[in-house]
Amino acid sequence: MAVHIKAPHEAAVPFSPSSRPPSVEIRHPDYDAGHALLFRFPAFDDGIEYNIVWTACCIVLGNAWTRAEADRPYLSLTQTRGSPALVVPADGILSVGAYYLHDPIFATDEESPYPITPNFHHWEFPHNNVPSLWLESHGIQPNPTRLYATSPGNFRDKVLVRDESCRMTLSRGGVEQAYWVPISADDWFNDNMMERYHSEDTSIGVRDLSNTILLRADVHKIWDSKDLVMHMLSAHDKQEKLELWHNRQPHTLYGIRPEFVFARFAWTIFNNELFRIFNSRRPQGWKIRVREDDPKAETRKHVIQHAFKRADIPLAPFQQEKKHKRTPETIGDLMSPTDYDDYVENPNYWFYSVSRGEMVRWSDEEGESDGDYDSDSPRGLQEGSFE
Structure with missing residues (x-):
């Protein structure tokens, strides 16, 4: 009796050339056109849900939904400070186009652009104030x-x-x-x-x-x-x-x-393809809102600084504590989140390759490394490490 060989699987999604979709752009009103792009949201549905955009904007302004209503940021079609707010669409979908994010607190401060939170590490979780x-x-x-x-x-x-x-x-x-x-x-x-x-x-x-x-x-x-x-x-x-x-x-x-789900959303929006303001270099720099406090203190202190490029963004206080330590947490800086999760679960499967300058995983099946083995690996392969 002949063995029946099944046909190859079809592609999960038939391939067709694709171009970049239209987008919803959110711009900083105090910067010139070449350096003003805060967010670029892909508009796969001819728009994007207004609440997603507004919440992301509030996150980078320091959880601004917690302010009094008159002081909350808003979107506008025009750049001029004090411009009228966009009426929230009845269907909740923000149409394709460019919008300016205005911060009323800085509406009368002509000398200073409003500051933004530069990355997830400097964002503070809003205990007891997560959007409903x-x-x-x-x-x-x-x-x-x-x-x-x-x-x-x-x-x-x-x-x-x-x-x-x-x-x-x-x-x-x-x-x-x-x-x-x-x-x-x-x-x-x-x-x-x-x-x-x-x-x-x-x-x-x-x-x-x-x-x-x-x-x-x-x-x-x-x-x-x-x-x-x-x-x-x-x-x-x-x-x-x-x-x-x-x-x-x-x-x-x-x-x-749900608090972890919301933190996941905040972690996700701080990526270079979506959060784009630091993708260019502005000679005058950007105003940023960063943590500057004792990591063991109960109160949080935020200060306003200048950053001329992404590399100028300081470490958060809790990062500074471990800057010079070689621990699983700092090893995570060398790895993708998925690989780091695997490293934590299976540390003996990984070693540090000096020649590559990265963490490399041993092959589960063959007992050989995915690349070269370095004798100064911090872990190496230990006997009995494979199941």
Whole structure:
């Protein structure tokens, strides 16, 4: 009896040449045209949801939705300070085009552009002030009874028992635990005292069940590329991802804290393709709002500084503490979030390649490195490290 060979799989999405989609641009009104672009949101749906754009703008202005209503930022079609605010569209969709983000607090300050938060590390989580839209359950269910009936031993098993399959594809093979606030942001997590949202007393840093989601490995990689938070937020070479994942409702989510989902959104918007103001170099520099305080202090201090290029942005206080240490956290600076998650789970699979200047993973199947082995590797390969 002959073995039946199945035909090759068809492409998940038929290939067709694609061009950059139209966009919604958000500009800083106090800078010249060549240096004013704050955000460029791809408008895959002939626009983008107004609340996504406005919340992102408020984040870079220091959580400005927490201000009194008269002092909150607004969008306008014109650049002049004090310009009338755009009327929020009835359908909630901001049309393709260019808009200016005005900050009323600085409306009468003719000498100083308003400052912006330059990256995720300098952003402070708004405890007790998360926008109400993000605190709604959106179908998130309590942890299923099976989680408590089986008493899974380790952390990874808990995620597997709770979710059972990839929450985007229902695949049961090749799945991985992913994090809403990624492991690479563990220092930020601790500095912002996010442990108050832990679901378990034994949790450490980002490693809490309510900060996880089970994803298939390829989806996990997209998830950590800052392209996607159930909505595609970047446009470069994304045709297949757009067709498969844009505005795609996940399967039932269990036990997730909405505060971690909101932090994930903030982490995602600080990427060079979406948040673009530092992609050029302005001779006069930009005004930035950065953290400058004792990382152990209970109060947070923000100061206004100048940055002439991205490299001028100072480290946040909690980053400065570890600047000269070679720890798993600083090793994370050399790796993508997905690879770093794997490093934390399987540290003996990785070594540092001096010649490449990067962390390299050993091949699981062949017991050989993906590249050259360096004798001064901080870890090397230890006997019995492969399962």
